[in-house]
Amino acid sequence: MKNSISPVFMLFGILFTACLLISNILAIKIITIGSLAVPAGVIIFPISYIVNDVIVEIWGYKKARFVIWIGFAMMILSNVMYQLAIEIPAAPFWTNQDSFATILQNSPRIGLASVLAYLSGSFANAFIMSKMKVMSKGKNFSLRAILSTLVGEGLDSMVFISVAFIGIIPAKELLMMVLAQTFIKTAYEIVVLPVTILVVNKVKKVESETAFDSNISYNPFKLNEV
Incomplete structure (x- = not known):
């Protein structure tokens, strides 16, 4: 695998981060899908998981881990800038x-x-995607x-809703919110799966070789292994 960072990889990294930052703003509004009340961030946040899948498939888990940490840093930076602008x-x-x-x-x-x-x-989404690729x-x-x-979005929804609303919203309603968000986000993935496959195949041709992780350890803190 080439050591240089390709323009296509940079594009997907930027798209991943953009989806993350946009979804954090959209999540402030609560919308209804059928009879389900969910944050408006569900209309774009699943795209970040699709991009995550593409990155793992093409460039490997280590590159995906790097992009996830970049997204985390940009999330912190944006929140600091928001607070500064407010003050x-x-x-x-x-x-x-x-x-x-x-x-x-x-x-x-x-x-x-x-x-x-x-x-x-x-991290759960990228790790499982990559481990299953090896298997x-x-x-x-x-x-x-x-x-x-399914695992990544389920874990994301469970952690966010539990930490944000436990003690405020009844446990039964919290569980329904977790299940609803997980279902909607996973259904989103299934619906756009043909597009995801098309993108993967196109990028593989552009990149000329596919990253393949043969030795993956679940350690998201090793930033130097990219």
């Missing part, structure tokens, strides 16, 4: 300070829930993509 006094003629703060200011509990959910779900010798991409998303 800076507004111009006398600007009257939207309260609305601005309402949209961009998360409580410490929500912020912690977002970070923990993102890290646990993203299947690169076959059964569709099955690997769906199962890794």
Whole structure:
């Protein structure tokens, strides 16, 4: 595998991070899908898992781990900048300070829930996708993509909803919210799976070789192994 970082890999890394940051803003609004109430972030956040699958499939788990940590750093940076912008006094003629703060200011509990959910779900998705690739010798991409998303999105939803709302929302409703979000996000993956497969095949041709992890250890803290 080439050591240099390709422009296509950079593009997917940027797309992954953009989806993450956009979803954090959209998640402030609660929408209904049928009879289910879910954060509006569900309309874009699953795309980050699809991109994660593509990165693992083409460039391997180590590169996916690197992108996940970059996304984490950008999440922290954006939240710091949001808070700084809120604290800076507004111009006398600007009257939207309260609305601005309402949209961009998360409580410490929500912020912690977002970070923990993102890290646990993203790493689980990438690790399972990559491990299954080794076990299947690169076959059964569709099955690997769906199962890794099911576990990753399930873990993400469980961690976020538990940390953010336990003690506030009844346990039964929390469980329903976790199941609903996991179902919707996994269904999203299944619906767009033909597009994902098409993208993987196109990128493989562009990159000329596929990354294949033969020795994967679940240690997300080794940033130098990319």
